[in-house]
Amino acid sequence: MKLKYFPIAIIVTCLTTLxxxxxxxxxxxxxxLKIAAELRxxxxxxxxxxxxxxxxxxxxxxxxxxxxxxxxxxKWGVAKLKELxxxxxxxxxxxxxxxxxxxxxxxxxxxxxxxxxxxxxxFSVATSEEGLTAEIVQFDDLDALxxxxxxxxxxxxVFIRNRMERARDGSGYGPAVAARGSGASEAxxxxxxxxxxxSIGTDTxxxxxxxxxxxxxxxxxxxxxxxxxxxxDLLENMIRRGKSVTVSMTIGAKxxxxxxxxxxxxxxxxxxxxxxxxxxxxxxxxxxxGTGALDDGAGIGITAAAAKLILGLPQRPKRSIRVIMFAxxxxxxxxxxxxxxxxxxxxxxxITAAESDFGAGKIWRIDSKVKPEALPAVKQMVEVxxxxxxxxxxxxxxxxxxxxxxxxxxxSVFSLRQDGTDYFDYHHTPNDTxxxxxxxxxxxxxAAYVIFAYLSAQFDGDFGSGFHQK
Amino acid sequence: MKLKYFPIAIIVTCLTTLxxxxxxxxxxxxxxLKIAAELRxxxxxxxxxxxxxxxxxxxxxxxxxxxxxxxxxxKWGVAKLKELxxxxxxxxxxxxxxxxxxxxxxxxxxxxxxxxxxxxxxFSVATSEEGLTAEIVQFDDLDALxxxxxxxxxxxxVFIRNRMERARDGSGYGPAVAARGSGASEAxxxxxxxxxxxSIGTDTxxxxxxxxxxxxxxxxxxxxxxxxxxxxDLLENMIRRGKSVTVSMTIGAKxxxxxxxxxxxxxxxxxxxxxxxxxxxxxxxxxxxGTGALDDGAGIGITAAAAKLILGLPQRPKRSIRVIMFAxxxxxxxxxxxxxxxxxxxxxxxITAAESDFGAGKIWRIDSKVKPEALPAVKQMVEVxxxxxxxxxxxxxxxxxxxxxxxxxxxSVFSLRQDGTDYFDYHHTPNDTxxxxxxxxxxxxxAAYVIFAYLSAQFDGDFGSGFHQK
Numbered sequence: 001m002k003l004k005y006f007p008i009a010i011i012v013t014c015l016t017t018l019x020x021x022x023x024x025x026x027x028x029x030x031x032x033l034k035i036a037a038e039l040r041x042x043x044x045x046x047x048x049x050x051x052x053x054x055x056x057x058x059x060x061x062x063x064x065x066x067x068x069x070x071x072x073x074x075k076w077g078v079a080k081l082k083e084l085x086x087x088x089x090x091x092x093x094x095x096x097x098x099x100x101x102x103x104x105x106x107x108x109x110x111x112x113x114x115x116x117x118x119x120x121x122x123f124s125v126a127t128s129e130e131g132l133t134a135e136i137v138q139f140d141d142l143d144a145l146x147x148x149x150x151x152x153x154x155x156x157x158v159f160i161r162n163r164m165e166r167a168r169d170g171s172g173y174g175p176a177v178a179a180r181g182s183g184a185s186e187a188x189x190x191x192x193x194x195x196x197x198x199s200i201g202t203d204t205x206x207x208x209x210x211x212x213x214x215x216x217x218x219x220x221x222x223x224x225x226x227x228x229x230x231x232x233d234l235l236e237n238m239i240r241r242g243k244s245v246t247v248s249m250t251i252g253a254k255x256x257x258x259x260x261x262x263x264x265x266x267x268x269x270x271x272x273x274x275x276x277x278x279x280x281x282x283x284x285x286x287x288x289x290g291t292g293a294l295d296d297g298a299g300i301g302i303t304a305a306a307a308k309l310i311l312g313l314p315q316r317p318k319r320s321i322r323v324i325m326f327a328x329x330x331x332x333x334x335x336x337x338x339x340x341x342x343x344x345x346x347x348x349x350x351i352t353a354a355e356s357d358f359g360a361g362k363i364w365r366i367d368s369k370v371k372p373e374a375l376p377a378v379k380q381m382v383e384v385x386x387x388x389x390x391x392x393x394x395x396x397x398x399x400x401x402x403x404x405x406x407x408x409x410x411x412s413v414f415s416l417r418q419d420g421t422d423y424f425d426y427h428h429t430p431n432d433t434x435x436x437x438x439x440x441x442x443x444x445x446x447a448a449y450v451i452f453a454y455l456s457a458q459f460d461g462d463f464g465s466g467f468h469q470k
Numbered sequence: 471m472k473l474k475y476f477p478i479a480i481i482v483t484c485l486t487t488l489x490x491x492x493x494x495x496x497x498x499x500x501x502x503l504k505i506a507a508e509l510r511x512x513x514x515x516x517x518x519x520x521x522x523x524x525x526x527x528x529x530x531x532x533x534x535x536x537x538x539x540x541x542x543x544x545k546w547g548v549a550k551l552k553e554l555x556x557x558x559x560x561x562x563x564x565x566x567x568x569x570x571x572x573x574x575x576x577x578x579x580x581x582x583x584x585x586x587x588x589x590x591x592x593f594s595v596a597t598s599e600e601g602l603t604a605e606i607v608q609f610d611d612l613d614a615l616x617x618x619x620x621x622x623x624x625x626x627x628v629f630i631r632n633r634m635e636r637a638r639d640g641s642g643y644g645p646a647v648a649a650r651g652s653g654a655s656e657a658x659x660x661x662x663x664x665x666x667x668x669s670i671g672t673d674t675x676x677x678x679x680x681x682x683x684x685x686x687x688x689x690x691x692x693x694x695x696x697x698x699x700x701x702x703d704l705l706e707n708m709i710r711r712g713k714s715v716t717v718s719m720t721i722g723a724k725x726x727x728x729x730x731x732x733x734x735x736x737x738x739x740x741x742x743x744x745x746x747x748x749x750x751x752x753x754x755x756x757x758x759x760g761t762g763a764l765d766d767g768a769g770i771g772i773t774a775a776a777a778k779l780i781l782g783l784p785q786r787p788k789r790s791i792r793v794i795m796f797a798x799x800x801x802x803x804x805x806x807x808x809x810x811x812x813x814x815x816x817x818x819x820x821i822t823a824a825e826s827d828f829g830a831g832k833i834w835r836i837d838s839k840v841k842p843e844a845l846p847a848v849k850q851m852v853e854v855x856x857x858x859x860x861x862x863x864x865x866x867x868x869x870x871x872x873x874x875x876x877x878x879x880x881x882s883v884f885s886l887r888q889d890g891t892d893y894f895d896y897h898h899t900p901n902d903t904x905x906x907x908x909x910x911x912x913x914x915x916x917a918a919y920v921i922f923a924y925l926s927a928q929f930d931g932d933f934g935s936g937f938h939q940k
Contacts, residue, residue, distance in 0.1 A: 058707045061584035068583070113538070114531035114761070117900060205675060206760070206900040230903035234761070237528045237904075290676070291584070291704070430587060430676040433700035434707075 026373065026461025028380050036384045036451045039309050043447035044388075048308050050439045052080065053301035057291040057434045064288035065328035066098030066259035073284050074262045077300075077325045081266035084308045086323070087316075088269060091262035094327035094338040098259045099123045101210075101288055102252025104225060106196070109133060109246040112238055118196065118225040119208035119289065120253045121180055122331060125221045131250035132157065132194045132223060138239050142179040145186050154191035157247055158183070159198075159227075161236055166202040170358065170420040176200045177211070184224040185216035194223045194249055198232035203425035206230050210287050210428045212331055223251045261285070261327040263335045268310055270320040270457060275346075277320035278456040279353035280306060280449055283329030283402055290432030294423065298437055298445070299356035300325055306449035310457075317457035319351055326402040329357070336402030340409060352412040352456050352463045355400025356445065359426075360437040361419035363390050363448045367397035369413045371464030384451045388444050393417065412463035416448050496843065496931025498850050506854045506921045509779050513917035514858075518778050520909045522550065523771035527761040527904045534758035535798035536568030536729035543754050544732045547770075547795045551736030554778045556793070557786075558739060561732035564797035564808040568729045569593045571680075571758055572722025574695060576666070579603060579716040582708055588666065588695040589678035589759065590723045591650055592801060595691045601720035602627065602664045602693060608709050612649040615656050624661035627717055628653070629697075631706055636672040640828065640890040646670045647681070654694040655686035664693045664719055668702035673895035676700050680757050680898045682801055693721045731755070731797040733805045738780055740790040740927060745816075747790035748926040749823035750776060750919055753799030753872055760902030764893065768907055768915070769826035770795055776919035780927075787927035789821055796872040799827065806872030810879060822882040822926050822933045825870025826915065829896075830907040831889035833860050833918045837867035839883045841934030847925075854921045858914050863887065882933030886918050 028036075043049075060076050063069035074091065081089040099122060106116040134157045139145040141162035145153075160179045165172030179197045187195040199209035208226040215221045227235065238245045264284060270276065282299025286292020307323045326335030340347075352370070366385060368378045375395065382392045398404070399413025407413050419441075426432045456463070498506075513519075530546050533539035544561065551559040569592060576586040604627045609615040611632035615623075630649045635642030649667045657665040669679035678696040685691045697705065708715045734754060740746065752769025756762025777793045796805030810817075822840070836855060838848045845865065852862045868874070869883025877883050889911075896902045926933070 054707065058704060058711075059582045061582065061704075112529045112531065204903075204905045205677075206903060207676070230761075230901075230905050233903070233905055234528060234531075237524065241528075291700075431700075433674075433676060433703070435674045435700050435703055 026377050026459065028377060028455055028458065032455060032458045033380065033384060036455050039450040039454055040384060040388070040447040042309055043306065043450050044443050046443065047305040047446050049301040049305035049442045049446045052304050053293060053297040053437060054434060055080065056297045056300055057293045061291045062288045063284065063286050063292060065096060065261060065285045065331050066256065067288065070261050070285060074264055077264035077284055080304065081264065081323065084304060085311050086266035086268060088267040091264050092338065092342055093260050094263055094335045095258055095260045096328050096331060096334045098256035100254055100256055102126065102254065104251050106247060106249040108238065109248050111243045111245065114234065116231045117206050117208055117228040118249065119210045120251045121213040121224045121226060122210060123213060123255065124224040124251060124253050126253050127194065127223045127249060127251045131248045133246060133248040134193050136235065136239065136245045136247050142183055142186060145190065148190055150190060152190045153187055156192055157194040157196060157249065158187035158192040159196045159235055161198050161232060163198060164200050164202055164424060166421060168419050168421050169417065170423060172202065173200065173424060180211050180213055182214065182216065184213055184222050185219040188220045188222045192222055196225055196227050196249065199226040199228055201229065201424045201427060201429065204229045205431060207429040207431055210289055223249065225249060225251060263327050263339055264325040266307065266323045268307055268316060268321040270318050271316040272318035274320050276349050276351050277322050278351050278453050279322050279324055280453050281324035281326060281402065282356045283335060284325035285328045285330055287330055287428050289428065289430045291434065292432060293434045294359040294426055294432050294436055296357045298360035298442060302356045302442060302445045302449055305446045306453055309450045310454050317454060319457040321453050321457050329402055333401050333404060337405045340405035344409065347406065347409045347411060348465060350406065350411045350465050351459065352414060352465060353399055353403050353406060354414040354416055354452055355403050356416065356449065357400050358418040358420050359423040360442050360445065361421065361423065362441045362444045363388065363416045363418050365393040365417040366390055367393040367415040367417065368395050369397040369399065370395065374461055374463045377459060377461060381451060381455050385448055388447055390448055411465040414452060416452065418445065496847050496929065498847060498925055498928065502925060502928045503850065503854060506925050509920040509924055510854060510858065510917040512779055513776065513920050514913050516913065517775040517916050519771040519775035519912045519916045522774050523763060523767040523907060524904060525550065526767045526770055527763045531761045532758045533754065533756050533762060535566060535731060535755045535801050536726065537758065540731050540755060544734055547734035547754055550774065551734065551793065554774060555781050556736035556738060558737040561734050562808065562812055563730050564733055564805045565728055565730045566798050566801060566804045568726035570724055570726055572596065572724065574721050576717060576719040578708065579718050581713045581715065584704065586701045586717065587676050587678055587698040588719065589680045590721045591683040591694045591696060592680060593683060593725065594694040594721060594723050596723050597664065597693045597719060597721045601718045603716065603718040604663050606705065606709065606715045606717050612653055612656060615660065618660055620660060622660045623657055626662055627664040627666060627719065628657035628662040629705055630667045631702060633668060634670050634672055634894060636891060638889050638891050639887065640893060643670065643894060650681050650683055652684065652686065654683055654692050655689040658690045658692045662692055666695055666697050666719065669696040669698055671699065671894050671897060671899065674699045675901060677899040677901055680759055693719065695719060695721060733797050733809055734795040736777065736793045738777055738786060738791040740788050741786040742788035744790050746819050746821050747792050748821050748923055749792050749794055750923050751794035751796060751872065752826045753805060754795035755798050755800055757800055757898050759898065759900045761904065762902060763904045764829040764896055764902050764906055766827045768830035768912060772826045772912060772915040772919055775916045776923055779920045780924055787924060789927040791923050791927050799872050803871050803874060807875045810875035814879065817876065817879045817881060818935060820876065820881045820935050821929065822884060822935060823869055823873050823876060824884040824886055824922055825873050826886065826919065827870050828888040828890050829893040830912050830915065831891065831893065832911045832914045833858065833886045833888050835861055835863040835887040837863040837885040837887065838865050839867040839869065840865065844931055844933045847929060847931060851921060851925050855918055858917055860918055881935040884922060886922065888915065
């Protein structure tokens with residue numbers, strides 16, 4: 001009996017293990033959890049995170065898509081990943097239209113002549129060389145502009161004055177940024193010759209926030225710029241006096257030829273299932289005004305440094321880990337789309353993914369987007385993050401801007417949500433510089449990413465990637 | 471007997487009163503102290519302070535000495551003082567050399583090409599139109615530059631990297647600002663072609679702080695500019711890598727013709743001793759980069775609003791009160807010197823004086839510069855200020871920059887010392903705008919000034935003005 005049943009017992013045990021691993025309650029081994037905790041503590045003691053972002057901002061600086069800084073950043077990224085000892089480093093092409101900033105000045109002509117601080121929105125057309133001079137017509141927000149009569153801005157410069165709300169999760173951005181994206185075409189529909197918006201930001205610094213705008217097809221393209229917050233206040237204060245306010249604005253921006261940049265990828269090659277991989281990443285490009293420390297040098301530093309810690313383990317994790325430095329996120333998630341296109345036939349190999357692109361504030365919450373069976377494992381992962389002050393949120397993670405195209409193809413993603421209370425003080429301004437990064441907060445981020453990347457690479461189950469979750 | 475002695479008793483009483491008033495222990499009457507407390511409480515409830523600085527920054531804005539903004543400010547000042555109902559409003563001429571900012575750009579050429587944010591220092595000479603391109607040589611501070619060998623900066627651009635310390639009383643300014651004032655000539659003595667200093671400021675914003683510099687006679691004049699703090703960090707980080715750093719800077723500033731502006735003066739004419747007067751004031755000019763809200767629109771608002779409260783009393787105070795809006799403080803206390811010159815023969819009429827020129831932070835301390843016999847009265851005055859959180863400091867008051875020339879002639883002054891913790895975050899930058907003013911703190915300032923001005927005008931004694939104290 002004993003002998004007879006013994007093989008059956010083994011079979012049963014094996015089946016159970018397989019079941020657990022594949023479908024029911026996959027979990028991390030005690031050993032892996034211990035290694036993850038050790039990696040976390042190493043990250044808190046100090047890793048390459050700050051050094052990497054210092055290197056990028058100092059040696060490259062501004063790296064707007066299609067500029068010499070973009071090319072320098074790609075070169076830097078390849079060299080940095082090789083220097084860090086990744087098993088494989090390569091680039092993949094990303095092609096897009098380009099735009100260049102030129103002169104950008106504005107001034108109140110009447111009734112109270114004063115200069116104004118503005119910056120052109122990305123892909124704005126230029127004014128004539130002499131500039132555009134017209135009366136200002138003020139709207140409370142984009143909605144008010146849209147609802148205005150057809151000729152409400154005839155021959156005028158529209159000024160949209162609404163303010164972005166400050167919030168830890170950045171939730172003020174969405175409602176405010178619509179004015180930046182589509183304000184120009186909506187203003188043109190009402191007969192406007194140009195548009196000035198209050199900067200999409202939460203600061204009161206005399207710096208305007210740039211960012212993308214888009215022209216609606218078939219609608220006249222009018223020049224579009226953002227005013228710094230104090231300048232928007234100034235215009236409001238002048239307008240409140242009931243007098244006609246005339247502004248002159250000159251924008252010399254222009255669109256250029258198509259340009260091919262590159263996603264830069266470094267791989268830690270897995271020891272058991274090398275074709276399956278976890279993505280951690282950030283975008284390599286920045287806007288042109290700052291040195292792109294918060295947006296998104298911090299993400300580059302965090303994710304590359306997390307991987308570097310895993311490279312320091314005595315053996316490679318089971319699955320591969322790819323650090324992707326995405327090209328041209330700022331002008332339309334172009335690098336993320338290119339990656340999803342290039343890898344559309346092997347997307348099932350992506351076990352899960354997370355992008356760091358919300359500055360350098362501490363992570364306070366982690367959201368997942370996994371199949372229900374993987375949730376207990378997620379809870380185990382969160383336990384290792386708990387000493388970092390990170391709590392579990394929900395199973396509706398977005399994953400980060402450059403992962404939107406891959407998420408659309410059904411991959412699992414995680415959102416390691418950073419405290420963004422101050423992020424929009426600096427976002428897309430000259431003020432996005434290295435000094436805004438708190439090295440301690442950066443270390444906390446790296447600690448969370450190394451837990452996420454290592455455990456995901458070791459996971460015996462799967463998170464539902466390739467199952468086309470929506 | 472009765473009849474005989476009656477007149478004597480009156481005489482004795484009168485003598486005693488005179489004694490107290492002139493030499494021994496002059497004090498304020500209970501009635502005056504009560505009125506001062508009522509004025510204080512009115513100021514806290516709300517006066518014209520914020521409205522005045524809002525008007526100046528909105529309707530005039532930047533008003534650098536010798537610019538159209540200067541002329542507009544003088545016109546504004548006269549109109550505003552008349553509108554407020556002063557008994558007399560007049561101007562006194564102030565003549566000075568002028569300087570105009572032009573283009574100001576800089577960039578690292580090698581090894582890591584990046585733009586730098588700079589601003590020319592006041593009265594810097596220009597570079598050639600093509601700019602000045604040279605290697606950077608870094609010094610820890612002005613002292614290190616002065617002690618360097620004669621050829622230490624031969625053919626180079628000097629970079630002075632020391633940082634200003636943050637302090638409530640602004641005590642970090644003095645040690646740091648020496649590099650701005652005399653750095654150019656010291657650098658030229660070591661063979662430099664140009665100089666860049668870390669901005670004299672406490673912020674980390676990507677804005678450079680302007681301010682006056684002076685060339686030493688007989689020393690070659692080289693172009694001088696300030697770098698924003700993040701740009702100074704960037705240069706330091708590049709230099710730390712041990713490579714030669716080459717920078718190109720272009721400055722288009724130029725000196726202009728002499729210009730005559732005006733001190734603008736509003737007087738509340740005293741009811742008993744109209745020829746004697748108390749000065750409260752601020753400077754009307756600003757630098758060109760911001761709208762001069764903190765420096766010194768706030769002082770204009772505080773002092774004019776304090777006087778306006780006194781104008782609202784049922785009767786004029788015993789002595790006169792003059793609100794002086796000084797011309798061109800920024801480029802050498804020119805308005806203050808002109809006032810002292812113009813009034814050198816009747817300086818003994820000035821009972822005491824205080825200038826508000828340190829932003830809009832709350833007053834935390836009051837210092838006096840009075841004869842010892844007046845100190846008990848000062849203590850009485852401070853009692854009325856106590857509910858405002860103001861304590862007495864010492865009897866070594868400076869009085870404010872525009873009062874230095876008058877103080878040199880022996881007048882009594884008071885320093886109502888503001889909390890300047892954040893003042894040098896914005897000082898002399900584009901960021902000096904209305905939004906940086908906390909209306910509540912402004913009201914506290916006005917409350918203190920109204921106590922000071924009213925009680926000083928009512929004082930039966932004197933503070934020692936005209937006694938040529940040093």
